[in-house]
Amino acid sequence: MRDIALSMLILGLLPLIIVQPYIGVLAWSWLGYMNPHRLTYGFAYSLPWVQIVALLTLAGMFYAREKWAPPSSAITWLIAAFLFWTAVTTLFAFSGDAAWPSFEKFVKIQAMILATLVLVRGQTKIHWLVVVIAFSIGFYGIKGGIFTILTGGGNRVLGPAGSFITDNNALALALCIVLPLFRYLHLQATHRWSRMGFMLCMVLITLAVLATYSRGGMLGLAAVGMFLLLKSRKRAGFLIVALLAVPLLLSVMPDKWASRMNTITDYQTEGSAVSRIETWRFAVNLGLDRPARGGGFGASTNSTIFWRYAPPNASKPRAVHSIFFQVLAEHGFVGLGLFLALLIAGWRSCNAIRRQTFEDPEKKWAYDLASMLQVSLVAYAVAGAFLPLPYFDLIYQLLAIIALVRVQFVAEPVAAKSRRAARPNVEALS
Template identity: 30%
Template sequence: MRDLFLLGILPILLYAMFKRPFIALGMWPWTALFFPNGWVYGIAGSIRYNLLIAGITIVGYLVMKNKPKVTFGLLGALVLAFFFWTTISTMVTIGRPEVAWVFWNRFSKVIALFVFVVLIAEKKLHLDVLLWGVALSVGFYGTLEALKFVASGGGHMITGMSGHVLGDRNELAVAFVMTLPICVYLLGEYGKRARILQVGLIGVMCMLVFAVVGTQSRGGFIALLTLGGYLFMKSDRKILLSVLIVILVAVLTNFVSSEYTERMDTIETATSDASFMGRVVVWKLSFILAMQNPFFGGGFKAIENYAVASEMAREFFSYSWFYTGDALPVGFARAAHSIYFQVLGDQGFGGLALYLGCLYFSWSKAGKAAKTIRRAGGARWLSTMATSIQLSIFAFAVGGAALSFAYFDLIFTLFGLVIVLETRLVPAELKRLAAARSAAAAQATSTALVPSPAPAPRPVPATRQGA
């Protein structure tokens, strides 16, 4: 049934996407994050939806009239420079070239999505469609899995689909947390228009919190806590938010198992946790890899190559200040388990500097856009959108500290949205405000210059006639 529905609606969607490239742009991250191939079978499962929609987006843009003026700015320059850096690091990789180039090819598609976000998106509607695509992909999957978690009384372990970009439950948990601020924006903008959307989005937000707990991811739990604190500080409705948090925590306690509690308790004793210290060992090996290849690192997934990891382990005790406790390099290679050490090992110190620049400037520019609009008295939706994107980037930066998740599609999509905010939406809103104020001032001046009507002459009192 799902196959027939998807195959039946696909031609209509393709036509709409071709006529309106921004619809295709919104569907691009949806197919990447929703992974429709994992939901269908037969001929419907053999179609490469993401590649098909990416192609429609590109063709639609090429034939589009009145293309918006393109300005990438500092953030765009950093993202493109980072991609150029990864290309060089792949060419000089010390790992397996065939593996590095496969990963580079996948990352090039992520950068293509980023580029076309900047090329096409220019209006509120365009950005809303993109954000709805995230909510209807990650949010839908999180809600579905959370309902299973609740129905099982907390026994269902939430994981991603096999072969999907969000297949790992830890990475899936961070994606859930990143989606929460996006749902907050959509709730404020569309919840007041239809009761069903309001109830639905509130339900999705609650279920995403349940879904994070259901993954039993410590990184996701930390990201959720820090996002909650950050959101509380930025919220104008702290009392209402506090009440909602208390209610949500009270309900969650009925589904949290003792196993989950014990797992979260290991956060306080991380230095004695074998799993965590095993990650610290890989962090140290990634650092050694960067020290030996400081400019371009080892290339994509070099540290996951056993021969490379073994070679780096020879210098393991040369950096005694890098504390790993009693943990030592094991007899197999592991992923870096940190976006920061992942980039450091893959791309060297230069690549890490570019990547950190992308994270910092996207976060700061989104915050600056929100503050500028608020001070100018501009549209509330614009400042809320900028704040939501900033919170989502913050959640990624925190949650990704213990995950090999550096090249995630959604974070580079958010980079593109920040550029659109900075170079198009915010200037357009400020221009609109300036024009409105000029018109109001001109009207006030013209009113002041119009002479007031002369007062009517006072009647002369009649004089008494002489006798």
């Protein structure tokens, strides 16, 4: 029954995507992040729904009557530059058989990021894209939070099978990233019950992050909490809720959760942490040997390459659990520089949006969204420093949203105002 219902829903969306490709961006985000087909048990489980929607969206974008160009911003150019450099490193990869499929997957992701940059125009479309992203991933946080309450936190919360967020660590990272988006929705809500609902979602998602038993997720959650207080409007009410909710949420978790979190400070004696540091040293050694080209996609998980560059006391091959060290190993210092520049450009663009919209009541939504997207970037940088998700489509789509908000609601209006100011006053001259 689930297979039939989901298939009918998606098939009903396909004609709309051809006519209105923006709907395809929403559908791709929903299917790509939530993976609802992975919640079925029959024929719909393995059908390539995401690819079908992506192809129709791209076709609709190219044949649409109204043509838009991607916003000219540092973020746009850096995404293109990073994609180009991954192509270069793929050409010189240690193992082309492993690198090319990963590169092709990354190209497909960036094609839909291009569609986001081209098709999402105006406040309403940006807002609804944020809503879809937040609830597509937040669904597993809300469900996981309820599950944790019912089971006493004894079982780990996991993501949907066959997705970027299947692993408990990856799910924790994704939930930390979308948690600020719920705060944005909370700030924009005009009805009391809506605000209470969004706050409840945040509490349940926080509990779900704890229940993933991810130490990187725990660090990311702590950073999110701190920056939410620094970046939010109406901090007093949020602080009161946090002070009341955090002790209650921690009391739900069992002793084995506390024992695992305690290893964060005692990492020298914890095997997982020690082997993680070994992989970071491996990444540095590989980067120093091939500073420009790196090892290509897949080099960070290749056991043969690992033993070539591993430190002398390494215990066993393991994936590089860090977005930064993984990019270094696979794309060299050039790739790492572009990746860091992209994240910095996102942060600086949010600062520019905040400065230009702070005193404008009509653009308060843009101020709130930029503030919360900065918190999402912090979550990605902190939790991602211990997790292998440098190619996660979510972060690139959020960066695209930042570029869209800055160009459409800050750069273009300011440029138009400057042109009007520079235009000579004909009546005065006469």
